[in-house]
Amino acid sequence: MASDTLTSPVIAGTATRPNIYHNFIDGQWVESTTxxxxxxxxxxxxxxxxxxxxxxxxxxxxxxxxxxxxAFLKWRLIPAPRRAEIIFRAAxxxxxxxxxxxxxxxxxxxxxxxxTRGDVQEAVDTAFYMAGEGRRLFGPTTPSELPNKFAxxxxxxxxxxAMITPWNFPMAIPSWKLLPALVCGNTCVIxxxxxxxxxxxxxxxxxxxxxxxxxxxNIVTGFGAEAGAPLLEHPEVRAVSFTGSTSVGRTIxxxxxxxxxxxSLELGGxxxxxxxxxxxxxxxxxxxxxxxxxTTGQRCTATSRIIVEKGVYRAFLDRLVERARKLRVGNGLDxxxxxxxxxxERQLESDLEYVRAGQNEGxxxxxxxxxxxxxxxxxxxxMEPTIFSDVDRKxxxxxxxxxxxxxxxxxxxxxxxxxxxxNDIEYGLSSxxxxxxxxxAFVAMRDLYAGITxxxxxxIGAEVHLPFGGxxxxxNGHREGGIGAIDFYTEWKSVYVDYSDxxxxxxxxxxx
Ligand code: NAP
Ligand code: MG
Numbered sequence: 001m002a003s004d005t006l007t008s009p010v011i012a013g014t015a016t017r018p019n020i021y022h023n024f025i026d027g028q029w030v031e032s033t034t035x036x037x038x039x040x041x042x043x044x045x046x047x048x049x050x051x052x053x054x055x056x057x058x059x060x061x062x063x064x065x066x067x068x069x070x071a072f073l074k075w076r077l078i079p080a081p082r083r084a085e086i087i088f089r090a091a092x093x094x095x096x097x098x099x100x101x102x103x104x105x106x107x108x109x110x111x112x113x114x115x116t117r118g119d120v121q122e123a124v125d126t127a128f129y130m131a132g133e134g135r136r137l138f139g140p141t142t143p144s145e146l147p148n149k150f151a152x153x154x155x156x157x158x159x160x161x162a163m164i165t166p167w168n169f170p171m172a173i174p175s176w177k178l179l180p181a182l183v184c185g186n187t188c189v190i191x192x193x194x195x196x197x198x199x200x201x202x203x204x205x206x207x208x209x210x211x212x213x214x215x216x217x218n219i220v221t222g223f224g225a226e227a228g229a230p231l232l233e234h235p236e237v238r239a240v241s242f243t244g245s246t247s248v249g250r251t252i253x254x255x256x257x258x259x260x261x262x263x264s265l266e267l268g269g270x271x272x273x274x275x276x277x278x279x280x281x282x283x284x285x286x287x288x289x290x291x292x293x294x295t296t297g298q299r300c301t302a303t304s305r306i307i308v309e310k311g312v313y314r315a316f317l318d319r320l321v322e323r324a325r326k327l328r329v330g331n332g333l334d335x336x337x338x339x340x341x342x343x344x345e346r347q348l349e350s351d352l353e354y355v356r357a358g359q360n361e362g363x364x365x366x367x368x369x370x371x372x373x374x375x376x377x378x379x380x381x382x383m384e385p386t387i388f389s390d391v392d393r394k395x396x397x398x399x400x401x402x403x404x405x406x407x408x409x410x411x412x413x414x415x416x417x418x419x420x421x422x423n424d425i426e427y428g429l430s431s432x433x434x435x436x437x438x439x440x441a442f443v444a445m446r447d448l449y450a451g452i453t454x455x456x457x458x459x460i461g462a463e464v465h466l467p468f469g470g471x472x473x474x475x476n477g478h479r480e481g482g483i484g485a486i487d488f489y490t491e492w493k494s495v496y497v498d499y500s501d502x503x504x505x506x507x508x509x510x511x512x
Pocket of ligand 2 (some may be wrong): 041108
């Protein structure tokens with residue numbers, strides 16, 4: 001067990017000195033060999049230093065992959081139901097620590113407590129689901145075309161898997177990757193986003209406390225170019241699972257292809273919500289607020305385009321703007337806040353740049369658009385929830401992923417045009433439609449070209465046991481969640497057992 005050799009995960013700070021967090025490599029909590037560290041600060045109040053993390057480099061990655069490679073030789077032979085028992089234990093521990101970990105997450109990335117509790121819960125749900133897989137991992141048995149011959153296909157683990165994750169779901173997304181990989185018998189090295197190392201650290205810590213053997217899970221914190229790139233390029237890594245932006249995803253995909261690594265890419269979105277004339281407007285407004293401004297719009301599935309049929313366009317817009325103006329922007333640790341800060345200064349500047357782009361291109365700014373800087377806002381990266389109307393589908397704010405609290409409302413002549421506008425985009429992650437017409441709902445389910453479609457709900461709200469992922473520039477065809485994750489972290493081996501005691505030739509011998 002890793003705990004036999006445990007060094008200290010964190011050097012506790014004092015009033016004047018912050019906590020120092022370590023990498024976890026080969027069952028030990030260690031400093032980076034680079035001797036460098038970086039700060040993790042609260043985006044709602046940058047005076048709040050959460051901790052100091054290891055700024056790792058290639059030699060740390062090499063040590064972690066070597067440890068994972070050694071551990072794989074044993075871990076793959078442990079029966080899957082036994083591997084799963086560790087994950088069940090981790091699920092219970094995570095549930096017990098939910099409130100503490102949610103507070104850590106709100107502090108490090110800003111989203112409100114209600115949502116960070118949901119993020120931890122998603123990891124708990126994933127742990128229970130994937131632990132259950134320990135007693136399934138089903139494969140087909142099938143008749144052979146020859147007599148006295150048995151045929152089946154079994155799932156085999158891949159080996160060392162690398163995970164590179166974003167900051168917006170800093171525990172849920174790592175759990176979607178680590179937990180299915182582990183139950184399938186793989187060993188892992190994870191590099192979390194530099195903005196949110198603590199939540200992934202907490203997830204790894206739970207796995208360690210639940211008894212994961214030495215070397216099976218390793219965490220290497222640091223920056224993408226310094227710690228992510230060598231991990232991705234490492235020849236012993238057999239699979240790379242990446243969630244992040246489309247531009248970095250393109251590099252990851254092409255690099256992984258050079259050494260024939262399995263590669264799963266979950267990338268950006270520009271998710272449409274359609275509101276038809278017959279919709280329940282109050283419900284649609286409620287959904288739009290949650291979809292567009294939840295997580296400060298920093299979800300890959302955020303509702304970023306609302307396409308409204310002309311008959312209800314004005315009424316919907318008026319109600320949406322009225323409600324958006326009343327949203328309380330503030331520190332996510334304050335239970336009365338509805339919307340937290342942007343993750344960092346760069347993201348806030350990019351959000352404000354999109355506001356200017358929308359205005360320059362002739363969209364109508366209905367509300368918001370400004371940075372909030374006075375009083376308590378002074379130390380954080382806050383901005384007002386922002387709504388543009390009269391948006392043309394060709395404008396940048398209608399086409400590019402903003403990843404902030406900015407939503408574009410587009411008018412459409414009818415249902416068919418709404419679906420065309422919804423699909424006329426580079427991405428294809430999530431989509432939604434509000435209507436009471438069951439026929440149109442079914443046409444939308446068929447024709448919205450996206451990985452996820454919601455009927456009478458906003459574009460967010462995925463559950464862990466269904467496939468998660470998108471089409472077009474949102475990914476490369478893999479799915480996380482549910483059985484799709486098991487498919488990614490295993491490869492098939494077909495097994496033929498001939499008990500006829502003679503040579504039987506497939507396709508050539510054709511018994512009567
Ligand atoms: P990002 O900038 O692409 O970063 C994602 C991860 O890649 C981070 O850990 C980053 O490390 C690392 N990285 C950056 N450059 C790298 C390189 N050259 N080699 C290896 N790793 C590298 O994305 P983000 O800003 O964290 O997240 C926001 C994006 O994620 C949005 O586009 C959003 O749509 C997408 N997202 C997609 C999904 C989905 O499932 N489809 C879910 C959530 C988010 P550092 O941060 O330390 O540089
Ligand atoms: Mg931070």
